[in-house]
Amino acid sequence: MDYQKLFSEIAVESKKVEAIGEVASYIPELRNVDPDKFGIHLATLDKQNYGLGDYNERFSIQSIAKVLSLTLAFELEEGELWKRVGVEPSGTPFNSLVQLEYENGIPRNPLINAGALVICDVLVSRLKNPKQEFIEFIRNISGISSIDYCDRIAESEKLTSYRNAALINLMKAYGNITNDIQVVLDFYFNLCSIEMSCKELTHAFLFLAANGANPVTGERVVNVSKSKRINAIMQLCGFYDEAGEFAFKVGLPGKSGVGGGIMAIHPGNYSIAVWSPRLNSKGNSHKGMKILEFLTTVTEASIF
Amino acid sequence: MDYQKLFSEIAVESKKVEAIGEVASYIPELRNVDPDKFGIHLATLDKQNYGLGDYNERFSIQSIAKVLSLTLAFELEEGELWKRVGVEPSGTPFNSLVQLEYENGIPRNPLINAGALVICDVLVSRLKNPKQEFIEFIRNISGISSIDYCDRIAESEKLTSYRNAALINLMKAYGNITNDIQVVLDFYFNLCSIEMSCKELTHAFLFLAANGANPVTGERVVNVSKSKRINAIMQLCGFYDEAGEFAFKVGLPGKSGVGGGIMAIHPGNYSIAVWSPRLNSKGNSHKGMKILEFLTTVTEASIF
């Protein structure tokens, strides 16, 4: 694959995508982002790097971090994890309480908010200092020691997050949250506040393109089976109510965040991250999805 | 990949799987099948064939046929199709009317019953002689001229299929069925009555492992993009409420039927079909899923 040529084509194509959609507006820190930022970065297993636009600028990765908290919880908890959270697509908008109530407090998967809160509860139980240990985990798998939480964003999230409070209280009522609600929510808000650039994201996630081992350092993050299973969950559940659309048009396991970032994996080949803050009606980056669709269409190289 | 060795291991493993679950019982033709039948067949792009057990015995492929009706409708209708049916997982049991009502008669995807009925409506509109032309399509892509409907099964389905009648009437109320309800239902019942063996299934579906062209004859069935998109739909929607479980444990696009068959695709590599009539609580072949999980686990070769 001639990625250099591909990135030249993306540079042209990216200018054609209409600037539609709005940035997330529920907290000032997201609302104030320049809506026309655009960055994309691809990292291959054989250590090549291709970047375009604002690929070195950090942004709020938001829900993309949920794949990494899942990774750590899966490693710590093994099969027990799946008694408390499912692996099925949600089939309803991303923060719905309906499904949760019909299924007695067991979230459909670890990437919707409810499921991510259960994962946070697991990490709070398993780690001595969850906040510190989790960011160390990300620094370690990415090799970038300056990655950090954004306190200002975490604080803002806290002030508006009544829906997450509703979700966690409902799960607590069903006995599926073991720690103090406020402690778990605090960890969750921190998780969502992490800031990374497209390039940093591709490095942090490269192990999922490499059957679970970091191809740069050789260090194993998770075993082969877990790596495949995390990718499978991303494929089926990574885009809220638009998972099918992403699979259909892009055809890669991936995860989006309301900060406008999308992370995707081509197992055996590369990890790729794109950032464009304008969101479509489903809460996913409009331009990010368009560009990834362009990429897998011209390369004829999705996983399917 | 040493498939011969793999099939020896499967032969051993298949004896270990517990004989749990019951055969589908809503029509006599399915109820009377020997529950302990077991067959598996794999066809590679380079024309190798590996079979085990009852892989040459025909059974009722049921919903597996919905992938083939989707293929033909996608080819005839192009992008217009997706105005009438979605590509998102259903997130609820396979024959639920709830989702359909909340989404104004637009089924979530073409592999749930409601969506398959819309696909049948498309084919009834587009084809002069739908029943004849559809079976010819299957005979053509598989190269097996004896594949046929089972009239007895189609008749039995008609007598019990009040739920499908409810679904199609509801969609008609929303204007998403254009032909006479009885005509569409008749075609649908025929579709579900087709009988094929595991070996025949792998040959009929091999084009989906080959980017849309039959690797034996070289004939193109659909273009690359469509082939990938059909696989994506199977991955996200092929197992009713257990699509996530299949992606998580097996990691291949696939489709099941209540006759106990499962068809799966490893793009770029092979198609595989397994048959074991005992169903789990979600309506998918218990042993079929176990054996496919075994296969992708020992080969470490899912698409993820």
Next chain:
Amino acid sequence: MDYQKLFSEIAVESKKVEAIGEVASYIPELRNVDPDKFGIHLATLDKQNYGLGDYNERFSIQSIAKVLSLTLAFELEEGELWKRVGVEPSGTPFNSLVQLEYENGIPRNPLINAGALVICDVLVSRLKNPKQEFIEFIRNISGISSIDYCDRIAESEKLTSYRNAALINLMKAYGNITNDIQVVLDFYFNLCSIEMSCKELTHAFLFLAANGANPVTGERVVNVSKSKRINAIMQLCGFYDEAGEFAFKVGLPGKSGVGGGIMAIHPGNYSIAVWSPRLNSKGNSHKGMKILEFLTTVTEASIF
């Protein structure tokens, strides 16, 4: 109570009600009604009659007939009836399949479409000639031998009634319909096609204001307990998703129809019928509800 004076006030008030809302339009026979027709009639237990406007003109009583089919089925089937249909308000729009699916084919009450179909199934089972015997029943309790079905309306309903077909097929799938679907639907469409005037309605329903016995003839229609229970069902379920609103503002047991009619009962006092074809967003007569609210407000005489 000086009803004469009350009707003079209603005559004034009825001119003030805004002509908003549209007539039902799903069949030509309802669409073509003069939207500004208005009639009201009140019949007291002591045989007084008060009428205003078009109170002698027949219109399509539609769902109001469901109270009479319920009355007959309750008499024929006694307590057994309540194993097949509930007495709880539906809490969702009037033709929803959702509730029906979650409650395994048992409709919430006999006044929503699904429940009325079960009642029709009971009558089809219990009566030799359901269509003939049912209209005789109405002629008998009202003392008006010319009341009849409207074939033209019944035929029109048949052509558009995919939702009712969906409902009855779903209930058949759950085993809660015992007769042939088409036979039950035919009876149901006839039921909804009956034409009566406001005056005729008040006479037919007067037994429900009189603890179950016709105060004119002295003939008992149902016993005291059943009469009260039918009124209770009307109070809680007679106005689809607006039952609470009607109880809150009017405070009488009643039943509406999409033809613009409303029938209400003041137990121990009178029966009243009003007709105005413009419907509000919930499918109930806009002016009919306003006038009945006016009536119970000025008389300070609801049942509460």
Next chain:
Amino acid sequence: MDYQKLFSEIAVESKKVEAIGEVASYIPELRNVDPDKFGIHLATLDKQNYGLGDYNERFSIQSIAKVLSLTLAFELEEGELWKRVGVEPSGTPFNSLVQLEYENGIPRNPLINAGALVICDVLVSRLKNPKQEFIEFIRNISGISSIDYCDRIAESEKLTSYRNAALINLMKAYGNITNDIQVVLDFYFNLCSIEMSCKELTHAFLFLAANGANPVTGERVVNVSKSKRINAIMQLCGFYDEAGEFAFKVGLPGKSGVGGGIMAIHPGNYSIAVWSPRLNSKGNSHKGMKILEFLTTVTEASIF
């Protein structure tokens, strides 16, 4: 009506009712109540009193208090109230979040938990010292100055009430809660902790049998229209998912509490309270409902 004779019959009948059902068990204070307590008291508009059994013993009135908080909020807020809470039956189990989510944070009625929380929010906004002023209101309408909250029960409720926390957070997310969540919840828990005897309940609620004015003191609590509307809401929404059953079998507006109390009103005649702690599967007093059904059946005197 010979109430003396009626109470003799009730004394006999009450011994025949099977001791089935369990007491509420989610807090120790309710769990430890003698399950076989039974009291009933009736107060007529003409100041007669009839009691039987433990009718002078105080118990936790729980949700029965919601009618009184509604009364006060209706008086303070008038028609504005109904923009924030509906008057329709819920049609689903009493603490469901589903309905609330589908209806954008507007509870169906003021007697389900979500609606009662909105009412509490109104009182917290309108009253200087909500807790003190509310209990004074009850003391005033009942004429009994010793009625009070039970701190122990209020504290216990707080420890287990994750579902109510979920409800109020969800409504806050929709903007339908204006005060601090914890303040509103505290007031709500106090509300539910009030202890009264059957006799005290009948006196506190007698104004609702008397068109809104206390027949003993002559003091007006609410106007005629409001009195009727509160009764209408009780009739349609006072028994969670069993409102229809209570209307059907008893035929009086009423309200139940998980402490085993039921309060009912016969407008123009009497108020009645019954207490028996064993609950049926819907959370209403088993024996309480049986005895009230007996009462309105032998007297042939429901409102219908």
